[in-house]
Amino acid sequence: xxxxxxxxxxxxxxxxxxxxxxxxxxxxxxxxxxxxxxxxxxxxxxxxxxxxxxxxxxxxxxxxxxxxxxxxxxxxxxxxxxxxxxxxxxxxxxxxxxxxxxxxxxxxxxxxxxxxxxxxxxxxxxxxxxxxxxxxxxxxxxxxxxxxxxxxxxxxxxxxxxxxxxxxxxxxxxxxxxxxxxxxxxxxxxxxxxxxxxxxxxxxxxxxxxxxxxxxxxxxxxxxxxxxxxxxxxxxxxxxxxxxxxxxxxxxxxxxxxxxxxxxxxxxxxx
Amino acid sequence: xxxxxxxxxxxxxxxxxxxxxxxxxxxxxxxxxxxxxxxxxxxxxxxxxxxxxxxxxxxxxxxxxxxxxxxxxxxxxxxxxxxxxxxxxxxxxxxxxxxxxxxxxxxxxxxxxxxxxxxxxxxxxxxxxxxxxxxxxxxxxxxxxxxxxxxxxxxxxxxxxxxxxxxxxxxxxxxxxxxxxxxxxxxxxxxxxxxxxxxxxxxxxxxxxxxxxxxxxxxxxxxxxxxxxxxxxxxxxxxxxxxxxxxxxxxxxxxxxxxxxxxxxxxxxxxxxxxxxxxxxxxxx
Ligand SMILES: Nc1ncnc2c1ncn2[C@@H]1O[C@H](COP(=O)(O)OP(=O)(O)OP(=O)(O)O)[C@@H](O)[C@H]1O
Ligand SMILES: [Mg+2]
Numbered sequence: 001x002x003x004x005x006x007x008x009x010x011x012x013x014x015x016x017x018x019x020x021x022x023x024x025x026x027x028x029x030x031x032x033x034x035x036x037x038x039x040x041x042x043x044x045x046x047x048x049x050x051x052x053x054x055x056x057x058x059x060x061x062x063x064x065x066x067x068x069x070x071x072x073x074x075x076x077x078x079x080x081x082x083x084x085x086x087x088x089x090x091x092x093x094x095x096x097x098x099x100x101x102x103x104x105x106x107x108x109x110x111x112x113x114x115x116x117x118x119x120x121x122x123x124x125x126x127x128x129x130x131x132x133x134x135x136x137x138x139x140x141x142x143x144x145x146x147x148x149x150x151x152x153x154x155x156x157x158x159x160x161x162x163x164x165x166x167x168x169x170x171x172x173x174x175x176x177x178x179x180x181x182x183x184x185x186x187x188x189x190x191x192x193x194x195x196x197x198x199x200x201x202x203x204x205x206x207x208x209x210x211x212x213x214x215x216x217x218x219x220x221x222x223x224x225x226x227x228x229x230x231x232x233x234x235x236x237x238x239x240x241x242x243x244x245x246x247x248x249x250x251x252x253x254x255x256x257x258x259x260x261x262x263x264x265x266x267x268x269x270x271x
Numbered sequence: 272x273x274x275x276x277x278x279x280x281x282x283x284x285x286x287x288x289x290x291x292x293x294x295x296x297x298x299x300x301x302x303x304x305x306x307x308x309x310x311x312x313x314x315x316x317x318x319x320x321x322x323x324x325x326x327x328x329x330x331x332x333x334x335x336x337x338x339x340x341x342x343x344x345x346x347x348x349x350x351x352x353x354x355x356x357x358x359x360x361x362x363x364x365x366x367x368x369x370x371x372x373x374x375x376x377x378x379x380x381x382x383x384x385x386x387x388x389x390x391x392x393x394x395x396x397x398x399x400x401x402x403x404x405x406x407x408x409x410x411x412x413x414x415x416x417x418x419x420x421x422x423x424x425x426x427x428x429x430x431x432x433x434x435x436x437x438x439x440x441x442x443x444x445x446x447x448x449x450x451x452x453x454x455x456x457x458x459x460x461x462x463x464x465x466x467x468x469x470x471x472x473x474x475x476x477x478x479x480x481x482x483x484x485x486x487x488x489x490x491x492x493x494x495x496x497x498x499x500x501x502x503x504x505x506x507x508x509x510x511x512x513x514x515x516x517x518x519x520x521x522x523x524x525x526x527x528x529x530x531x532x533x534x535x536x537x538x539x540x541x542x543x544x545x546x547x548x549x550x551x552x553x554x555x556x
Pocket of ligand 1 (some may be wrong): 285286287299317318319320321322323324325326
């Protein structure tokens with residue numbers, strides 16, 4: 001159950017996407033999010049969706065893993081789509097009591113569905129193809145101008161590295177503690193919501209205590225390995241923009257222009 | 272041989288304030304002196320709470336003595352200006368490999384130490400590859416740590432220390448959380464590093480068979496140095512060790528019992544010698 005969680009997973013590989021600079025990937029991801037949300041008609045929507053799908057395929061990561069990440073949020077997506085479907089404006093095409101389905105409702109539902117799915121897919125591409133260290137390294141470099149405002153960019157990046165590193169470890173531990181409590185007769189999977197939340201407290205408390213112990217030991221181990229903040233620190237994989245980075249940025253810029261053009265030339269979908 | 276670490280009359284106690292804000296000072300290390308020679312494989316024994324881990328953290332200056340001094344190649348362990356030099360000379364490996372690994376990819380974790388030392392990227396790459404090969408983890412360089420077995424994780428942690436190119440590694444019960452297979456892997460890695468790379472090894476352990484493989488054994492008891500000798504001699508003091516809550520290797524135990532509990536300064540400490548010992552005993556009777 002807990003092993004289904006795929007946050008922060010990374011699948012080493014050698015695809016074009018893997019080899020891109022993490023900074024480029026981060027910037028492109030952010031612009032993707034913006035462009036996914038400015039799509040105004042079905043042409044631009046399907047255009048960007050196809051683009052996302054090709055990036056997914058190019059990443060060389062098993063499609064199964066993408067399905068897994070979609071599975072985790074499938075209910076949220078369906079729920080929002082259905083809500084959108086029922087709250088459209090204009091003439092109803094079908095009506096059942098107070099529930100009515102309109103053209104704009106259908107449009108909204110499809111748009112929300114495709115947008116969220118694209119969003120999940122493209123963010124999965126980022127985490128699946130970028131090692132957490134590279135990811136946080138990229139963020140650290142992108143955010144480094146914020147140092148002017150006395151924001152501790154290196155510390156934030158290091159915290160994220162460690163958080164990503166410990167997600168699987170803590171999930172493992174949660175599962176172990178849950179089993180231990182079950183073995184003592186605790187019931188985790190029955191009862192109403194309140195009872196279940198209550199049943200989770202005996203899991204959370206030991207988890208919290210052990211996390212503090214881990215944090216203390218990790219800090220000692222890091223100090224023993226000469227960690228002393230970001231000053232004077234070098235990186236094994238230093239970041240350099242390569243030809244592939246420029247080319248892929250150019251391709252994405254063209255695609256984004258395409259989205260804008262389709263939005264302008266063709267009529268907007270009724271919303 | 273040269274002395275690598277000199278421990279001179281060291282005394283230490285943790286300072287704790289109790290509920291009434293009264294300072295409680297316990298004496299954890301009590302006026303201990305000994306030397307660690309370069310290239311030596313030293314085992315450190317003692318029952319739970321006898322101060323072994325405390326001593327381990329003193330070797331690289333994480334804890335500084337209250338009285339006395341510790342010299343690492345002549346540098347005082349409390350020399351703030353040379354703190355990182357000391358820590359890169361003496362690497363510490365702890366019991367739980369999960370809590371020592373910082374990065375989510377094996378090779379990136381191994382690079383953590385050299386990165387902190389400001390080594391240039393190209394050299395880090397070389398050091399990382401070399402360290403991973405030294406602990407036989409090179410094929411796993413792209414793995415996520417949580418996909419590794421306990422023994423593999425612990426070897427990754429050792430590689431992370433090796434990459435800093437230390438002269439000495441201190442391992443605090445590195446095999447305590449491992450299964451027999453993982454334990455054997457880690458032990459053979461440690462021995463290999465000691466023999467082939469001539470790295471000084473200080474191994475803290477509760478497994479007497481591991482201590483028997485060392486060049487020298489030091490037994491600590493409640494902060495006092497009890498015995499400091501070769502494993503053969505140390506494990507012949509069966510009665511003394513038992514009195515202080517410690518075991519001896521199984522071979523020595525068997526031989527000791529066959530002798531009817533009489534002390535003998537030449538008990539066998541490995542299986543091979545044990546067999547010879549028993550044969551000899553049978554022939555004599
Ligand atoms: N951070 C600390 N603060 C206060 N007291 C401590 C601290 N760490 C250890 N001690 C105490 O110091 C004594 C020696 O502890 P230490 O961890 O060095 O023993 P050890 O020989 O490593 O034991 P073990 O075999 O269980 O690992 C113990 O009595 C312990 O309770
Ligand atoms: Mg200890």
